[in-house]
Amino acid sequence: MSLGTRNALLALAITVAIIGTIVAAIHQLDRQRIAELDAIQSQLATDTLSVETQFALLENAPCADLTVGTDLTSEVSSLGDRLGVAESRLGSDNPEVLRLKKQYTLLQIRDYILAQRIAKTCDIEPVTALYFYSNEAGTCESCDRASYALSFLRQTYPQLRVYSFDYNLDLGALKTLIAVEKVEPKFPAFVIEGKHSYGFTDVESFQKLFPKELFATSTATSTKKK
Amino acid sequence: MSLEILAYPFLFLGLYFEVFMLLTFLSGPAKERRKRIAGGSTPKVAIIVPCWNEQDTIDGTVRSLLAMDYPKDRLQIILVNDGSTDNTKEVMDSYIGNPQITVVHKENGGKHTAINKGIEIAKDAEFVGCLDADSFVAPDALREMIPCFDRPEVAAATPAMSVFQPKNLLEQMQNAEYIIGIAARHALSAVNGIYVTPGPFSFYRRSVIEELGGFRHAHQAEDMEMALRIQRAGYEIENAPRSRVYTKVPRQVGKLIKQRTRWTTGFLRNVMTDYRDLVGNPKYGILGLMVLPLGFVAIVGGAFLFIVAMVSLILNILKTHALTEGIPLSYTLLPRFSADWFYVPVTFLLVTSLVVGILSVSLVLIGRHVSNTPAEIVLGIIGYSFIYAFIAPFWLMRSMYDVLTGKRRAWR
Numbered sequence: 301m302s303l304g305t306r307n308a309l310l311a312l313a314i315t316v317a318i319i320g321t322i323v324a325a326i327h328q329l330d331r332q333r334i335a336e337l338d339a340i341q342s343q344l345a346t347d348t349l350s351v352e353t354q355f356a357l358l359e360n361a362p363c364a365d366l367t368v369g370t371d372l373t374s375e376v377s378s379l380g381d382r383l384g385v386a387e388s389r390l391g392s393d394n395p396e397v398l399r400l401k402k403q404y405t406l407l408q409i410r411d412y413i414l415a416q417r418i419a420k421t422c423d424i425e426p427v428t429a430l431y432f433y434s435n436e437a438g439t440c441e442s443c444d445r446a447s448y449a450l451s452f453l454r455q456t457y458p459q460l461r462v463y464s465f466d467y468n469l470d471l472g473a474l475k476t477l478i479a480v481e482k483v484e485p486k487f488p489a490f491v492i493e494g495k496h497s498y499g500f501t502d503v504e505s506f507q508k509l510f511p512k513e514l515f516a517t518s519t520a521t522s523t524k525k526k
Numbered sequence: 527m528s529l530e531i532l533a534y535p536f537l538f539l540g541l542y543f544e545v546f547m548l549l550t551f552l553s554g555p556a557k558e559r560r561k562r563i564a565g566g567s568t569p570k571v572a573i574i575v576p577c578w579n580e581q582d583t584i585d586g587t588v589r590s591l592l593a594m595d596y597p598k599d600r601l602q603i604i605l606v607n608d609g610s611t612d613n614t615k616e617v618m619d620s621y622i623g624n625p626q627i628t629v630v631h632k633e634n635g636g637k638h639t640a641i642n643k644g645i646e647i648a649k650d651a652e653f654v655g656c657l658d659a660d661s662f663v664a665p666d667a668l669r670e671m672i673p674c675f676d677r678p679e680v681a682a683a684t685p686a687m688s689v690f691q692p693k694n695l696l697e698q699m700q701n702a703e704y705i706i707g708i709a710a711r712h713a714l715s716a717v718n719g720i721y722v723t724p725g726p727f728s729f730y731r732r733s734v735i736e737e738l739g740g741f742r743h744a745h746q747a748e749d750m751e752m753a754l755r756i757q758r759a760g761y762e763i764e765n766a767p768r769s770r771v772y773t774k775v776p777r778q779v780g781k782l783i784k785q786r787t788r789w790t791t792g793f794l795r796n797v798m799t800d801y802r803d804l805v806g807n808p809k810y811g812i813l814g815l816m817v818l819p820l821g822f823v824a825i826v827g828g829a830f831l832f833i834v835a836m837v838s839l840i841l842n843i844l845k846t847h848a849l850t851e852g853i854p855l856s857y858t859l860l861p862r863f864s865a866d867w868f869y870v871p872v873t874f875l876l877v878t879s880l881v882v883g884i885l886s887v888s889l890v891l892i893g894r895h896v897s898n899t900p901a902e903i904v905l906g907i908i909g910y911s912f913i914y915a916f917i918a919p920f921w922l923m924r925s926m927y928d929v930l931t932g933k934r935r936a937w938r
Contacts, residue, residue: 304717304812311546322877503852
């Protein structure tokens with residue numbers, strides 16, 4: 301075998317090996333991402349339980365420590381960002397992503413319920429937005445724009461709590477939430493301060509759906525007027 | 527994923543070719559070539575300097591030839607003025623009387639006619655070399671070159687070419703590219719895969735030139751055509767990695783694009799027409815099965831990927847514009863960097879490109895090392911890695927346009 305032929309074959313084998321190693325390394329990195337998400341989910345599940353327990357312990361003085369649950373909310377939000385990265389890397393139909401998404405949705409619902417309880421019991425009024433989107437092709441042309449606008453508002457006004465849900469996710473608790481909140485399958489769908497709205501045109505119109513107090517204050521929560 | 531998947535085949539082929547080059551560089555035959563010692567053998571040699579309007583550089587070129595370490599009675603320098611319209615004639619005439627130098631003036635007929643005129647004069651030379659009149663040789667360049675012809679089947683040999691005193695970024699980038707060329711030619715010579723004998727200081731066995739006929743116009747790529755003709759005739763083309771020659775290169779992007787369009791159209795026209803039989807032909811080994819097909823793929827692929835990248839960029843800009851409409855720019859343009867490994871965008875495209883880039887840098891370092899080229903190449907490597915890819919597609923696309931439409935352009 302000539303030197304050229306030998307090297308051509310050897311180079312092919314080495315190139316395939318390099319490409320294989322890169323693919324394997326990236327796959328491994330994605331596995332680690334999933335594993336980290338898993339770990340965060342587990343931790344958050346514990347944290348949620350802990351907050352609920354704290355809330356129960358403080359039953360006699362439930363509003364003594366209003367920071368209870370605040371960290372949890374920010375962690376849930378951070379988990380959402382990470383899940384978004386994993387979804388874009390692995391695809392929204394990846395079984396692992398779907399599994400984690402369901403857990404994340406559950407955590408969001410629990411956080412939402414907890415926030416509602418704290419608001420009701422402690423006489424505070426966080427600004428809350430429920431956002432329902434659809435990943436099914438052709439069902440929501442403006443969902444990306446709505447997501448981006450919500451990210452902007454959430455980052456600009458930290459007192460705003462946004463809960464995003466994939467409307468079509470096959471999860472009992474989510475279906476119940478949709479039924480309870482009476483959200484129709486028109487996307488994007490929003491429940492802001494208990495009021496429903498559908499569709500997204502522009503940021504300016506979208507901002508009008510929120511209470512004016514949100515844009516006037518930078519505190520984490522506002523106290524109900526008595 | 528999206529459009530990036532279109533880049534995968536080209537990345538694979540690029541990586542494959544680089545691995546092949548490195549393997550061949552490390553092979554025994556390449557090592558033997560590096561061990562070649564600049565010999566004591568001093569056969570009769572003629573060096574032809576074809577000139578067309580080279581008044582500013584011809585003097586330096588001739589001085590570098592005269593300064594070479596080679597017996598004066600064994601080296602003939604033939605200056606051929608191909609109908610220059612500037613002061614080249616006067617500069618050349620100042621060498622009349624030097625026993626080593628022959629000065630010839632002729633009507634303008636193209637570079638190939640000037641070289642052929644020189645070959646005609648160099649009747650008793652065993653080897654003839656060409657040196658473009660904007661290039662300068664190292665004193666030991668010829669002694670390094672001669673041992674390449676030890677075997678009779680070797681018909682030509684190429685030097686180690688780099689850029690003469692690179693100053694601006696464009697010259698530095700070209701220098702990095704030329705030094706990769708040193709490594710590439712050195713490795714390819716071990717498998718007889720060289721497809722061009724560049725104008726600056728390539729040498730030919732005179733008897734083979736006589737056998738094959740003189741240089742041709744060959745779509746303004748006479749050096750490439752001669753190399754392909756030599757290969758087709760079954761001869762070998764060698765490389766002298768320490769035979770250093772420094773050449774002037776375009777200092778402006780426009781001139782670079784013009785020069786490279788000429789080279790690229792020359793390649794395409796020769797390979798697609800007169801030498802089509804070499805492409806994919808196992809008889810010509812690595813040249814036919816790898817070098818020429820991949821050269822073609824690199825041209826088409828480079829232009830194609832650039833177009834795809836631009837379309838992708840425009841679509842992304844439009845998408846981002848639609849997405850961020852109404853959102854303050856202070857938010858949209860805010861850099862979002864996270865040190866968290868989770869967010870590092872490690873993709874197949876990125877990692878593979880990085881590997882290809884590292885191998886390219888290795889080839890630059892190898893080229894510099896084997897040729898002992900004195901060069902500061904950090905800036906050149908950076909420019910070559912990040913800027914060249916935005917310039918090269920323009921000459922690739924222009925070349926394909928010219929070839930497809932039959933458009934012919936002037937040399938300069």
